[in-house]
Amino acid sequence: MADRRRINGPPGGTRPPVYASLQESTTGAAQRAQRQRQPAELRKIFLQTGMIPTASGSSYLEFEPSASLAAARANPKSLIPPSSALKVACTVHGPKPLPRSAAFSPNLVLTTHVKYAPFAARKRRGHIRDASERDLGVHLETALRGAIIAERWPKSGLEITLTIIEAEDDRWWGDAPDSHDASWGLMNVLAGCITAASAAIADAHIDCLDLVSGGVAALVSDESNSASSIPRLMLDVDPAEHRSILSACVVAYMPARDEITEIWLKGDSSRAALEKGDDRSSHEALIDGAVDAARGANTVLSEAVRESITRSIAQA
Amino acid sequence: MSNQRQASSASQVPHLSPAELSYLYTSLSLPKNPIRPDGRSPTQFRPLSAETTILPGTNGSARIGFADGTQAIVGVKAEVEKTVLAADTLDSRSLAQHGDALNREGEEGSAAVSGQGEWVQMSIEIPGYRDDDALPIFLGEMMRESLVGSVENKEEMAGGLKARLVINKRWHWRLYIDVLLLSQPLSYPLPLLSLTTHLALLSTKLPKLKSTGEEDPFFDDDWAAAEYLYPRSKPSSGPFHPVRPPVTILVVSVGENIIFDPNREEISVADAVLAISITRSHDSDALKLLSIRSIDPPSRLTQSGIPNSENVNMIGSTPAENPSQEEVSGVWRPRRGGVKRSVVARMIKTVLGKGGVGEEVLEGLEGVEVH
């Protein structure tokens, strides 16, 4: 769908020039970032609610930049950042009456809009939501609707809008797409969106069963010859730090009930190296890993919600 | 109405009364042997009729009709296109020309083999839905991602469908998969669309390439010489494991039971709905999991029933209980919350296990004669 209402920049976008000499140069600008964290170690998350006063609920979430990105920012060697870190803003509007044309609903009607800012990714995005953004919206809606107690809000609608200010890369910028290439960054974005939206809904005082948080786990292979290497399970992967991701899984998880409201697994998870004595199949290990990551995000989420309620009590 | 439709990714909101929903839920959640409205067993699929290569103007096509009258047609068209690397990738090959070309020889080879996911385009047309509604987009992305998903390397089909589309370094095939549902969906259309797409891809032929190497491609005019997109030549030795397009299976859980191929009434009381994409593994008899997606169960949008203790017309006739919010048996409540991990694991196991539903479906599809 072409955007005819605005004058857009060139669709391909522009990127800073890369000189061939950089490839072999000693500066290391064209070196793939390496994961500095342990396989089960998550990135730190910044999360705060109530940032947007005109909305009934809002939140802002940011992932900790990876070590290489932080180093590149402090001491830039190239114009191209080695990786990116997720930044999401979420607003919740409502509950408000449904539009006149809508049919009667005994429950809260949820609408989710996920939109990448045009500058969020390395490639410029248009102003109209594309298929992957709508797809993310559906995933997010599934994740949230399982947590909301919708029958307490008859005849009303809730609009949840997420703006991705900085997205995650699908792969390292220097890599040509290979056979395992897919939009892996999308899965990290979804996990961040779930956590951010959950905080904003709690901020808007909409009844929920639990705070639902998102987590990602992936099977990655770092050897150049992907056929021989055995993929390993890692939590909260930054796709830019790995040679190839074979399979990844996002879940939306409610720890108080030990329930999953949304699961999205893709890729070939048939070969994975699990520890000895671990007789789970690899896709189960992948789901469990994503749940562990979601548990980690949940500690941040519940602290942020608690902090915001304490803050508003102190103001009252 | 359009707002309501977008409200759930799982088709329409059911028009069943709370009493009907409660009855359905109870009979489907009976321990061990659920009673389905149409008398099927939990793993039984609806009967269907299928034919392939029905559209002469396409590279491959198929039609499947369910007994309830819903039909889907899929046409696959292929076009030759010049390969352009996406603007956001650093083209290591062009760099290599400046730098040490020898050093990069190996990488060059691997980059040439791998295709791009964008080369497969999928569009789904469902009557009554706009093409930017949530349902068609969600279905399209779901089927496309398992199709272009990563596949283990093997000589026949190294790198999966994407790699099969590579002609040489400068040219590739672009595949358009157009799915047409001929009537308003009476149930969640995913199984129908996925099976039809599977058959259409299986019957897809690409003209035989006559040029070699890095020449501009030209093809054999003889359609009889065309090659199948999914090759089916028997290897000279070893067991025959044909490469197959993926199939997406719809599974629901109701209470403790796991039910396959739900119709509209059954899906409207489901606790959890999963779409599981599988294919045959190349090197063993086992099935391979390609993707799982949860689908928003429409049961979350239903109207709840009112227990007698809270019904104003019944006050006095039943002892007034504590008006707590606990479930009252026999009274429908919209499903809340998610699904336990153990249930997800059981659903996957029923699909993937030996002699499981996945094998049955693939065998059934292999029974369809593909011309």
Add this chain to the structure above:
Amino acid sequence: MASLPQIAIPGQRLGSLSSYSAGPGTHVQESFIYASIAGPVIADPAQPKIQPKPTLRVSRVISPKDLQPQNASTSDAAKPKPRYNTLPAIESNVLARVTRVQKRQAIVSILVVLDESEHLTSSQTASDNDNIASILTSAANPENHSGTDDLRFQALIRKEDVRAVEKDRVVMDEMFRVGDIVRGSVISLGDQSSYYITTARNDLGVVMARSEAGNMMFPISWKEMRDPVTGAGEPRKVARPF
């Protein structure tokens, strides 16, 4: 009885159903009460006959008063039905502005859902809609009548719900005018678009109105209001002022 946390976040377990009953802002799962919104936890003491167990609720409204344990507001009569949110529910009192008057009904848009647990005089501090006074003055101002109606819940006052007596003699034009502020009670969630409201009680009806000349009027009887400047009277279904 385990001690209660002072503030709760959604999904936090508050207590067992055997020692408490669940109030607004909570939900029950497997005979335990969990918080469903974030806020201060309040245990309303048990009331003999009506409510044998203390009711746990998570307050939606953050007022300093709520943080002192066992506050005075619990001396009010028990609510007929627990309210879970700030939406209009059956039997909740609302303030609404008349947007259209037709032969058989008046269409109003709901401005505020009044908090029943508080007396009307103190509702300004307790309601979620933080400043009723400012909402009403801006709403009663004829220049402010456009735009925001789409964001408010619509409601109907049917001709037969206007007053309790002489229902067949009701002429809608003599009951309400566009722009009046009406206190009403919700009788039904209604259809897809509107709630149904009644004013058939002495304390319900028009609370603020402007005359034809544009001046604020004061009530002089149950069916008339008067303009203090011109002295002209206009018919209305007037709410008892006190």
